[in-house]
Amino acid sequence: MARLITILSSLCVLGCAAFLLVGCSKKVTRQKTVFDIDKLFMERPENYSENLKEKGIKLAREKNFDEAIETLKKHTQSEPRDFSGYNALAVSYKNKGDFPQAMTNFEKALNLTDKHEDRAKILANIGNLYYSTEKYQAALGFYKEAAAEFDKNPMYMILIARTFVMLGDYDRARKVLSFVDVKPSRLDDAEKGDDLGLTNYLLAEIYTGLNDEKKVYNNIEEALRANPRRFATKLRQDMQDEKNLFYTLQGDKRIDKMLARLSGRPQ
Numbered sequence: 001m002a003r004l005i006t007i008l009s010s011l012c013v014l015g016c017a018a019f020l021l022v023g024c025s026k027k028v029t030r031q032k033t034v035f036d037i038d039k040l041f042m043e044r045p046e047n048y049s050e051n052l053k054e055k056g057i058k059l060a061r062e063k064n065f066d067e068a069i070e071t072l073k074k075h076t077q078s079e080p081r082d083f084s085g086y087n088a089l090a091v092s093y094k095n096k097g098d099f100p101q102a103m104t105n106f107e108k109a110l111n112l113t114d115k116h117e118d119r120a121k122i123l124a125n126i127g128n129l130y131y132s133t134e135k136y137q138a139a140l141g142f143y144k145e146a147a148a149e150f151d152k153n154p155m156y157m158i159l160i161a162r163t164f165v166m167l168g169d170y171d172r173a174r175k176v177l178s179f180v181d182v183k184p185s186r187l188d189d190a191e192k193g194d195d196l197g198l199t200n201y202l203l204a205e206i207y208t209g210l211n212d213e214k215k216v217y218n219n220i221e222e223a224l225r226a227n228p229r230r231f232a233t234k235l236r237q238d239m240q241d242e243k244n245l246f247y248t249l250q251g252d253k254r255i256d257k258m259l260a261r262l263s264g265r266p267q
Helices: 001-042 050-060 065-078 083-096 099-111 118-133 136-149 155-166 170-177 196-208 214-228 226-237 243-251 253-263
Strands: none
Touching: 050 065, 050 083, 050 243, 065 083, 065 226, 083 099, 083 118, 099 118, 118 136, 136 155, 136 214, 155 170, 155 196, 170 196, 170 214, 196 226, 196 243, 214 226, 226 243
């Protein structure tokens, strides 16, 4: 009998020990769960910096350059090796009119990538900076570098031709255009989203300078068909700008009718 009591006591002790162990295990599990939730709320999600970049680019497209710059600066601080963040920041500075900061960030972007396609885009953006300040010879040099880095994109050759037109070198502009292949398959990388129709719009600018009326109308119509929201507004603005090649189209009845028909807005 005494032996039985001893055995039962031992089983009871073991049972209590097992219960305590299970209880401790559950307690640890609960603590770990709470800790993981805390981490979830305290840490930034993996795509946080990407969201910052997208937000900054959206702000820049809305011409809210001050907020775009602040947002993109936060992105570059969290992702200091992302060349595209510096490129977007530089474009925002350029559109705001702060060219020294734009160049500083373009240079950072160039130093962070060896990929030819990416370098070509950055070089073309630097060319756009000089083009916007009417330094066409400097712009031409960067456009040529972009074309040399990545000749699969016809956009760079088109930018070269447009710059030759602005320099008054019409023969060279025509020669460059003779090598431009604007088949749809070649434009897949050049035109996406809001850039649809950009090639035709630029070609229309060039042909306006070259006085090729038929090609002007054809390319404007193609640009408006591809992206009426962007290019109807832009064309109206450009025709009011004395420094723009489209200024000569002001009052052109055919263009007015085309705008009314394809943009859905009366003149």
